[in-house]
Amino acid sequence: MIRTTLAGLRAHKLRLVASALAIVLGVGFVAGILVFNDTAKAALLDEFARAAKNVDLAVQPPPDTELPLSTVDTLRAVPGVSAVDGRMRAELPLLDRRGRLVGNGGEPGVAISAGTVPALRGYDVQAGQVPSGPTEAALDADTVARTGYRLGDTVTVLDRQQVRQPLTLVGIVGFGTSKQFAGQAVVVLSPDAMTRLTGVTGYREVVATAVAGTPVTALVARAGSVLPAARISTGDAYRDDLANDAISQLTAFRTVLLVFAVIACVVSAFVIYNTFTILMAQRVRELALLRCVGARRGQIFTSVLLESTVVGLIGAGLGLGLGIGVGYGLFSGVGVGGPLPSHAVVLTAVPIVAAFTIGVLVTVASAVIPAVRATRVSPLAALRAGPSTMGPRTRRRMLLIVPAGLAGGVGTGLSIVGSTAHGDAEFDTLLVVAGGLANFLAVLIVSPLFVGPFTAALGALPGRWFGSPVRLAVANARRNPGRTAATTATLMIGLGLMSAATVSLSTVRATASDQLTQHYPFDYVVTPSRSTPTIPTVVAERLRAQPGLGLVAEVRTSKATVDGRDIVLGSLSDATVARQALPLTTGSVQDFRSGSVILYASAPAAQGKHVGDTVSVSTSDGHRGTYLVVGLVAGRSQTGDAVLTWEDFAHLVPAAVDDSVLIRAAGGVNPVDSRAAVESVTDDYPLVTVQSLAEWRAQITQSVDTLIAVVGALLAVAIIIALIGIMNTLSLSILERTRESALTRALGLTRGQLRATLLAEALLMGLVGSAVGIAFGLLYGWATVRVIFTGFAPVVSIPVGPLSAYLAAAGVAAVLAAVLPARTAARASIVSAMAES
């Protein structure tokens, strides 16, 4: 039986190409992600090797603290320790020759201490010397190259008060292959200068070398007894720890990617299922003959599964190869030059095992139903004349309707509960998404019942205009609804997810834009850099002094608790602005005065609070107060979730600094002049950025567009597999219809018309699949986003342009997928095709 199977496999190998290709892509995606992850991990481990060079023992402070300066002496006193050095590290903005921030995407540079023990330095001196005086500095070689600074030049940094400080460039340093500082400007300073400029008073880590022959583990134990609070590790463990911190960020990235890989594998499963179903239908005669000559049902079943196993193995093998390529491509494309150093590709057992497990499991599981159907072939079928087709028409409708009804019932129930409950927004969203998945399953199950009529409806008008070719195409697409449904399902999945993402992200964008317009009647917003999230208070004062600016309002926020639950406390310096910026759903802004608070209803701490309630607010440094709730606001806050008056806030959080400054130009001042007025102040503070509201809106739009593009790229694999599925179904169907095509050719269908018929069939399948997918995505994109924005109605945006573009693209792609099969069919000689049985 095995020999029969393998012979059959060889004979039909071309027909299985699509299945194998689907598996290759799905597995390649998974393996690629895993290889990427492993390679990145190895690269990160190497990267931290430079920092750990010569280090036998490393001491690190408890989280969010620093080691006192005395640690060096304490450690030096430990027997077996030979040399000790402390490493300081702090943020330090460096300016270029024109006074602008040298940075990597708004990140200012860092300062590190020069160190006193040459062997324990985390860097190499490439030119000049190590800075020792209070106004000396060394820079990393990349930054020197970027800024054009030369040894002996004066370089400018901003101290912690954001005051410019000149330093003399005395050295250029390198970090080997390490990209620990990932494109940031690194300034090396003497310890004195470090403390003076950055205010650092302790070490980020203290490293030591051991006296030759001292066992490192013993040293770790001895150091631990004198430094009980610190974390002490061997040099190797230290290196791994550093790397693992960086790797944990990669893991989140990997998880997201794997979700999309799973989607690609599900789509592959549909393609494989369809291929095997069609192959079994075409082989009814052959299977029946096997049964005639004595094959048991079990043997037929095993034979089909064996065939799928071989396909799965081959696909997985090729997929693994593809994955290695993809993984390394992803690694060099995304990582190197950005957050990752270069590294040779790393292949562990994990991707290999995953590739073969997934490849074989998906293929075999998808072939089970066709295999079961194959066993039902009666031996008599071998003797029957006529075209050999296994009738899917025997399938009872109830077999589809009952499970679809169940899935749909569960899905609709979950969606309704999620949409109407007003508990935790995250949990509600999860309910709606789960409901969406169940409903989608229901749609997939019943799709054999509706794709036929839907295709007919879609083809009715073109059929009238373009005549027989289109009418034949509609008839062909309808003749086997199960097959068409399974083919279109793949596109439904891909485009459903794509349009759900598009609708929800567009709604987020439209809502954010609407909020800005309605509640932010300002022209400019001054915001701090990401890493130094405050603005010197003097900025607002100086802006207020500018004649061209009509209104300047500071926004301050702080962490606090309301009745024991965490909340972000906020305040606006201008009461008029505050009233305008807070669109109350209940209560009245007129009541907003000292002693009162306005809550954002979406904040967890605000749950169950009503106007008239009294809440107690306390801060981490012990200030507390009791306030009367005078209003509730829906929406997402830009100013904290519990808003106090400026005076109350100052009383509760005396140390607060500005988070942002809102500016409105004076009446009659044109945009060029008002912008110049703002920048005349902010130019002195390289760490703050000025954005006009128009720019802000553009930035939101851009980030949403980027996200949509990323989702699209990740779904591309699934959509490509779906298109392979269309090509495959069509090729195999055309094979089945060889004689029929010849008959129509004999009766007067030109080659062009035959091609048009097949292309139209592909187009119809493509359009039906994507139309259902897009409709579903539209519904659930909207439902999901409604729940995410708890408590207020989002501005629902239905991006007609992109959605119609998806539909058109899917149609075009489906037609392209059919070009090759259609060409083959049109080329066939009529006489020989008629003779085929």
Place this chain on the structure above:
Amino acid sequence: MRTVSAPTRAAATVTDLVKVYGAGDTAVRALDGISVHFGAGQFTAIMGPSGSGKSTLMHCAAGLDTVTSGTVSIGDTPITGLSDKALTRLRRDRVGFVFQSFNLLPTLTAAQNIRLPLDLAGRAPDPDWYRHLLDLLGLTDRLHHLPAQLSGGQQQRVACARALLSRPDVIFADEPTGNLDSRSGAAVLDILRNSVRELGQSIVMVTHDPSAAAYADRVILLADGRLVGELADPTADRVLDALRELGA
């Protein structure tokens, strides 16, 4: 009652036709310089043993297959050398087909199958002629059935209606009764013969059944790709005798 047309007018003509399959050692000479004149308004049967080239002759004469050398004309139009598109159009407009099996598209109803060649041409059938044909062939109450819901005889009658509807220069029938029981077969042959006698249709039929050939006005006999005999106004017995001579 016979409408005999002038012998000079032809429904289809083949001259010095040669058809070679394959090349070199494996080359098979299916037609070896054959010349036949299929008279207009005549019912011609092509007979011969298996492998004699009768189906190849029909395929070449109908423009379904290319020829190695020689010429083929449908009516007065030479078709050798025509492009595939022109050939297809010619088949659609001027030739009708009835095949042994697999004659109808399974996805189309009887009516749609009958009208398919005209649909492909973008023309509407002459309504009187259409109704007349349906009455004649007894298909009026089967029009909305799919082929799978029709008997073999009914399917072949639908195929006949399809071939007759466009009043082609010539209808080629390839073993039209091969898959039918004798009663249904006789009914189909009656239709073909009546369409020649009463409607003036020209028909060329390939068959290996002497009693089917007896319905024809003329039988031509083929062996090894050559024309080896001809009978006018054949009877089944005379055809059988002629075939026996060939076999001897």
